[in-house]
Amino acid sequence: MIRGKTLRNTLLVLAALALAVFLAVSFGLFSPSAHMWPNRVEGGQLYYTRHNCTLAYTPGGGSSLLKLPWDRGGEAPDTYTVGERSFTLSEDGTQLLENGKNLVPEGLGLFASRLNAQPDSLIVPLSDARGNEAGRLCLTTDHSRVLDGSIEPLCAAGRWAYGVGQRGDEAATLYCMDLETGETRPLTDEASLSLALTDGRWLYTYRMWGTGSASCWEITCDAEGRPEALDYVGEV
Structure with missing residues (x-):
């Protein structure tokens, strides 16, 4: 007893x-949610999750808690806004519409579940008739361009997109792509990253391996406004 x-x-x-x-x-x-995971860059701040909490990092100011884990939020939208542009995914997930016009090139499809939506860009993975990858449609506030896929765009803002030829734990070359002319040129060869986010001034690189970590960089431009280097700010 x-x-x-x-x-x-x-x-x-x-x-x-x-x-x-x-x-x-x-x-x-x-669980994997214990890892740091970046979500978007807005107003220079990196919004990210860790332990299912939502936080915001300000360059030079550190991180602050925004949302606790049990506040889950809503589901992913079918409409995406980039500046004053609005894009809608068709009900069958085969078209991306802007003002009723399909932006997906003729003869190609898209991977609807892999759209990369940010406040300053929407990057759409394209597919051919066999379901193989066929480049990326990169959309920003004032530019639209299909990139052939030799360099994978990870993020974009305004006229410029940033991407790599291969992601992984080894140092890779980070490229800058001109969405107006199609020109691609290397920006730095010291980037170890899984993904990147930008608002045009700040660039955040994220490394998925280990517990996950992110670095903040400031984009410096030449006299003509073309990105030419990255200045390291610090770890998030």
């Missing part, structure tokens, strides 16, 4: 275990 004091202690232990499980699940301590 269990005495009152023993029963009370047992219940306290069970309650503590239940609380520990709740916190572990809520904050994702034993």
Whole structure:
């Protein structure tokens, strides 16, 4: 027979275990959500999640908590806004429409589940008739261009897109692509990244391996406004 004091202690232990499980699940301590994961760049700030919490990093100012893990938010939209431009995914997921016009080139399709939507850009992976990758449609506030896929665009803002030939844990060359002329040129050969985000002034690079980490860079331009280098700011 269990005495009152023993029963009370047992219940306290069970309650503590239940609380520990709740916190572990809520904050994702034993899941990939424990990793830092960048979401978007807006107003120079990097918005990202860690332990299912949403935070914002300001260059030179550090990070601040915006949202707790149990505030899940809504589902992904079918309409995407980039500046004053609005794009809508068709119901069957085969077209991307702007003012009723399909922007997907004739003879190609798109991977609807892999659209990369940011406040300053929408990057659309394209597919051929066999379902193979066929480049990217890169859309910004004032430019639209299909990139052939030799360099994968990771982010874009205004006239410029940034991408790599290969992602991984080895240092790779980060390229700058001119969405007006199609010119591609190397920006730095010291980028180790899985993805990148930009608002045109700041560039954030993210490394997925390990626990995940991000670096902040400031884009410097030449006299004609073309990006020419990245100045390291710090880790997020």
